[in-house]
Amino acid sequence: MDPLLKVALAGTARGGxxxxxxxxxxxxxxxGLPSGSPERWLLLAAGARAVYRRAGRGARLIADAPEAxxxxxxxxCSPAAARLVGEMLAGxxxxxxxxxxxxxxxxxxxxxPDLLPATLDLGARWPDPRPALLxxxxxRGRWLGYFNPDWGWxxxxxxxxxxxxxxxxxxxxxxxxxxxxxALLRRLRAGDPARARxxxxxxxxxxxxxxxxxxxxxxxxGLAPPDEPFLEAALDDRGQEVRRRAAxxxxxxxxxxxxxxxxxxxxxxxxxxxxxxxxxxxxxxVVTLPNAIDRDWQRDEPGGPAxxxxxxxxxxxGLVPLTHWEERFGARPAELIAxxxxxxxxxxxxxxxxxxxxxxxxxxxxxxxxxxxxxxVGTLDAAGTRYKVARLRELIGCLxxxxxxxxxxxxxxxxxxxxxxxxxxxxxxxxxxxxxxFGNRYLAMLRERVGRLPAPTGDLWHRTLGSAARxxxxxxxxxxxxxxxxxxVPDWQIHEWRRRxxxxxxxxxxxxxxxxxxxxxxx
Amino acid sequence: xDLTTEQVLALAPDARAAxxxxxxxxxxxxxxxxxxxxALWGECRGSALYQVRVDLADLTAKCSCPSRKLPxxxxxxxxxxxxxxxxxxxxxxxxxxVRDWLAQRQATAARRESGGxxxxxxxxxxxxxxxxxADRRQARVAAGLDALDLWLDxxxxxxxxxxxxxxxxxxxxQASRLVDAQAPGVAARLRRLALIPHATPDxxxxxxxxxxxxxxxxxxxxxxxxxxxxxxEDMRGAVGWTLGQEEVxxxxxxxxxxxxxxxxxxxxxxxxxxxxxxxxQRTWLLGAGTxxxxxxxxxxxxxxxxxxxxxxxxxxxxxxxxxxxxxxxxALVRARHGGPDPIRGPLPAxxxxxxxxxxxxxxxxxxxxxxRLPCALDRVVPIRAPRDGGAEWLVRDGAGAxxxxxxxxxxxxxxxxxxxxxxxxxxxxxxxxxxxxALVDGAYHPLAEVG
Numbered sequence: 015m016d017p018l019l020k021v022a023l024a025g026t027a028r029g030g031x032x033x034x035x036x037x038x039x040x041x042x043x044x045x046g047l048p049s050g051s052p053e054r055w056l057l058l059a060a061g062a063r064a065v066y067r068r069a070g071r072g073a074r075l076i077a078d079a080p081e082a083x084x085x086x087x088x089x090x091c092s093p094a095a096a097r098l099v100g101e102m103l104a105g106x107x108x109x110x111x112x113x114x115x116x117x118x119x120x121x122x123x124x125x126x127p128d129l130l131p132a133t134l135d136l137g138a139r140w141p142d143p144r145p146a147l148l149x150x151x152x153x154r155g156r157w158l159g160y161f162n163p164d165w166g167w168x169x170x171x172x173x174x175x176x177x178x179x180x181x182x183x184x185x186x187x188x189x190x191x192x193x194x195x196x197a198l199l200r201r202l203r204a205g206d207p208a209r210a211r212x213x214x215x216x217x218x219x220x221x222x223x224x225x226x227x228x229x230x231x232x233x234x235x236g237l238a239p240p241d242e243p244f245l246e247a248a249l250d251d252r253g254q255e256v257r258r259r260a261a262x263x264x265x266x267x268x269x270x271x272x273x274x275x276x277x278x279x280x281x282x283x284x285x286x287x288x289x290x291x292x293x294x295x296x297x298x299x300v301v302t303l304p305n306a307i308d309r310d311w312q313r314d315e316p317g318g319p320a321x322x323x324x325x326x327x328x329x330x331x332g333l334v335p336l337t338h339w340e341e342r343f344g345a346r347p348a349e350l351i352a353x354x355x356x357x358x359x360x361x362x363x364x365x366x367x368x369x370x371x372x373x374x375x376x377x378x379x380x381x382x383x384x385x386x387x388x389x390x391v392g393t394l395d396a397a398g399t400r401y402k403v404a405r406l407r408e409l410i411g412c413l414x415x416x417x418x419x420x421x422x423x424x425x426x427x428x429x430x431x432x433x434x435x436x437x438x439x440x441x442x443x444x445x446x447x448x449x450x451x452f453g454n455r456y457l458a459m460l461r462e463r464v465g466r467l468p469a470p471t472g473d474l475w476h477r478t479l480g481s482a483a484r485x486x487x488x489x490x491x492x493x494x495x496x497x498x499x500x501x502x503v504p505d506w507q508i509h510e511w512r513r514r515x516x517x518x519x520x521x522x523x524x525x526x527x528x529x530x531x532x533x534x535x536x537x
Numbered sequence: 538x539d540l541t542t543e544q545v546l547a548l549a550p551d552a553r554a555a556x557x558x559x560x561x562x563x564x565x566x567x568x569x570x571x572x573x574x575x576a577l578w579g580e581c582r583g584s585a586l587y588q589v590r591v592d593l594a595d596l597t598a599k600c601s602c603p604s605r606k607l608p609x610x611x612x613x614x615x616x617x618x619x620x621x622x623x624x625x626x627x628x629x630x631x632x633x634x635v636r637d638w639l640a641q642r643q644a645t646a647a648r649r650e651s652g653g654x655x656x657x658x659x660x661x662x663x664x665x666x667x668x669x670x671a672d673r674r675q676a677r678v679a680a681g682l683d684a685l686d687l688w689l690d691x692x693x694x695x696x697x698x699x700x701x702x703x704x705x706x707x708x709x710x711q712a713s714r715l716v717d718a719q720a721p722g723v724a725a726r727l728r729r730l731a732l733i734p735h736a737t738p739d740x741x742x743x744x745x746x747x748x749x750x751x752x753x754x755x756x757x758x759x760x761x762x763x764x765x766x767x768x769x770e771d772m773r774g775a776v777g778w779t780l781g782q783e784e785v786x787x788x789x790x791x792x793x794x795x796x797x798x799x800x801x802x803x804x805x806x807x808x809x810x811x812x813x814x815x816x817x818q819r820t821w822l823l824g825a826g827t828x829x830x831x832x833x834x835x836x837x838x839x840x841x842x843x844x845x846x847x848x849x850x851x852x853x854x855x856x857x858x859x860x861x862x863x864x865x866x867x868a869l870v871r872a873r874h875g876g877p878d879p880i881r882g883p884l885p886a887x888x889x890x891x892x893x894x895x896x897x898x899x900x901x902x903x904x905x906x907x908x909r910l911p912c913a914l915d916r917v918v919p920i921r922a923p924r925d926g927g928a929e930w931l932v933r934d935g936a937g938a939x940x941x942x943x944x945x946x947x948x949x950x951x952x953x954x955x956x957x958x959x960x961x962x963x964x965x966x967x968x969x970x971x972x973x974x975a976l977v978d979g980a981y982h983p984l985a986e987v988g
Contacts, residue, residue: 016742018745019741019742019745022693022696022697022741022745023696023697023698023741024696024698025693025694025695025696025697025698025699026693026694026696027694027695027696028696051690053689053690053693053694054686054690054752056693057689057690057693057748057749057751057752058749058752058753058756059749060745060746060748060749060752061746061748061749061750061751061752061753061756062749062753063746063749064745064746064747064749064750065750065753065901065905067746068901068967069897069898069901069902069967070898071894071967071968072894073890073891073894073938073939073940074931074938074939074940074941075937075938075939076920076931076933076937076939077937079918079920079933079956080920080956081956082918082955082956082957083955083956083957097542097621100542101559104559106559127952127953127955127977128949128952128953128982130952131948131949131952154952154955157955157956158948158951158952161921161951162948497568497582502585516560520560
């Protein structure tokens with residue numbers, strides 16, 4: 015131990031003498047110190063030595079620096095683009111970031127190194143946008159991935175290539191972590207669906223139930239009739255989640271035997287009494303439920319309680335293409351919906367099933383009359399309203415844009431519905447971007463609303479600004495950015511309007527800059 | 538004006554103002570935006586219509602809003618628009634309310650030039666010390682340091698091991714006594730020492746070193762008359778004598794140059810008497826022609842702005858007056874000769890690692906209590922090397938000599954370099970290098986707080 019420190023720790027009272035040396039060139043200086051107490055001598059000696067050491071610290075010698083990043087293949091994006099992405103990464107308009115990244119990727123540009131730490135951090139938190147991020151982080155991003163464990167994904171050959179089968183795919187598939195194996199399966203499935211299915215079938219029996227269920231999720235990519243035997247076998251899997259996913263996938267395969275079995279069951283459930291020939295009157299829809307759900311049916315729809323027969327009805331109808339009923343009953347959608355509406359016992363169940371089928375097939379012919387039916391449905395509680403509005407949001411997206419926008423416009427002038435925050439979310443279901451005509455009408459309504467502020471208590475119209483900021487087409491941007499004078503009264507409603515308007519303007523500005531970016535890249 | 542949004546945001550007095558300004562820079566409707574005659578102006582619609590103007594010479598801003606933050610969010614928002622979307626701020630003739638303000642500023646500057654008022658750069662030291670008053674202080678300080686020495690001797694007699702079980706409460710009491718004895722510099726030093734015990738495994742060795750340096754200080758103070766005049770100034774400064782602006786100008790050297798503003802840090806500095814809420818800002822500058830380093834140290838209470846606005850990453854033609862010292866570093870801006878421009882091209886006075894260490898050794902030899910020395914390293918590679926389960930950060934020059942970087946992560950620096958050499962501005966404290974900014978491909982990037 016250092017002799018000075020030893021004395022200092024123990025205390026000069028316990029001995030120690032002033033002959034201890036520092037072993038440095040300051041020793042001769044210490045000899046010249048005036049005589050004084052041993053502790054004073056000790057302090058001054060320690061001080062002189064500390065100054066000497068501070069001044070004399072040498073550099074470390076490092077033989078080799080790590081290899082530098084490879085030369086970039088892509089040109090840098092413009093400073094304006096970098097500024098836009100930088101602000102998004104800082105949290106301003108983060109929801110529009112995927113659009114900006116996609117534009118850069120299409121234009122073959124990369125982000126400046128300055129932005130890479132924030133970009134790679136984002137990928138560390140959310141795996142989904144990684145491929146999009148990697149396309150714009152260049153060689154530098156990959157290189158950084160070797161140093162920071164959180165950014166390791168950037169250096170992972172699996173994320174770094176678009177090749178359906180990267181060089182070490184076999185090894186990853188046999189030895190990799192579940193996440194990497196699933197990533198590989200999705201990759202392969204997108205490029206070579208049959209091979210991916212074969213790989214999965216080879217290991218199927220050895221895998222844990224969680225992996226089997228997750229791997230079936232990957233089969234949704236490129237789902238096609240050749241997948242049916244494999245999925246049919248999975249209906250007998252031990253894991254309920256595996257069975258459920260297999261049934262869902264088979265239900266999405268139009269020609270599958272499961273779909274045919276469901277159609278046969280549905281045929282037994284629904285029958286049609288056509289209106290008298292040439293005469294007035296309406297057709298009648300007859301619902302006949304079985305007394306019990308048999309085992310075969312349960313196999314095709316795992317997970318439902320056998321006692322809830324209404325749920326079985328709705329699910330079966332949801333899996334049958336709606337054109338089947340039109341052909342089988344020789345009736346138009348509106349007629350069938352009207353008939354179902356008259357059946358007091360099973361009305362909601364049948365229409366719920368048909369709505370599912372209409373949304374799955376994005377059928378405009380059914381979506382329009384179903385929209386009318388759902389908007390008439392009276393609901394009792396908040397959960398019921400939420401459920402109903404969610405269906406309406408789905409249905410409006412299936413309609414032709416002009417019809418959808420017409421319905422949205424009716425909604426926007428409906429005072430009662432504009433006081434119900436659930437209803438406002440329907441606007442989010444509109445096809446985007448909105449048409450310029452509807453956008454202009456929206457802005458006119460906005461102007462009028464602002465002019466009439468403060469609004470009646472309970473009015474939530476300003477909450478439509480979020481949907482509008484996302485939906486307005488570029489042709490409406492200039493008009494949207496026009497200044498609006500809000501009454502200068504300290505009122506919480508005005509405050510809320512101002513806050514939403516600020517957000518609205520912010521989003522429109524960001525979208526305007528994105529528009530500029532896409533024009534710049536197109537050149 | 539040619540500023541980046543980042544540089545503008547660095548002007549914000551706090552993070553909330555920066556966030557609010559970001560919003561204003563892109564959202565709230567502005568009207569009558571314009572620039573010309575060395576100024577920038579616009580009207581911003583907030584709760585009322587505010588008139589915002591910025592003098593581009595020193596980025597001083599004035600806004601008609603009631604905010605007490607300076608610069609306020611409206612002024613920052615205006616600068617952000619000018620930086621981010623220059624096309625929205627067209628060239629034009631300043632309106633009357635801008636012209637009046639500019640004229641008023643010029644008149645004030647002229648008055649100051651002719652020796653009217655002088656802004657204080659430090660906590661006021663009171664009226665100029667008359668001879669008698671100075672003698673009295675000298676005597677009080679000497680008595681205070683005598684008492685400190687007795688206490689230190691006693692500590693060493695008992696041994697540092699006794700601190701294993703004692704709190705450092707007594708240290709703070711000693712520090713307060715030193716403030717009463719008008720030796721606030723020594724008091725601050727003692728407060729820093731009180732943080733050493735138990736902070737690191739090797740605290741006894743560190744503490745002994747620092748106690749030794751403190752003992753050297755009191756020892757040297759008693760022999761003040763025998764010291765070199767320049768070092769005498771350092772000693773008096775270290776004990777706690779302060780110089781007013783006019784004293785600095787009168788007694789120190791003034792250097793005219795094009796100064797590169799390399800970096801800036803704001804800390805919750807403690808005032809001479811240990812007051813809370815005093816913010817201390819350090820700004821590092823490097824002369825493009827002379828290669829001289831300078832440090833501008835400023836204090837502000839609460840959210841008040843720092844008197845001198847210095848923007849990292851820009852260059853500024855100015856006269857700097859240096860505090861008299863054996864190793865002159867601290868300086869104040871005596872006069873500005875133009876607006877800020879971005880830093881371009883290689884850093885002047887670039888050095889190797891070896892040269893920095895040699896310069897540090899020479900500076901410590903002249904001024905043994907020197908804490909830190911700024912430097913501009915020529916072509917160094919940042920390295921993150923695994924060590925003891927964690928990692929350490931270094932920079933390595935072309936000869937293979939390496940210095941450790943001050944605590945924390947340096948991902949932005951690593952990303953900027955890509956493993957290739959960069960010119961790095963930093964501050965060496967004898968143990969680690971604090972990176973201040975890097976020059977990469979001709980562009981200078983100030984490095985923010987280590988995170």
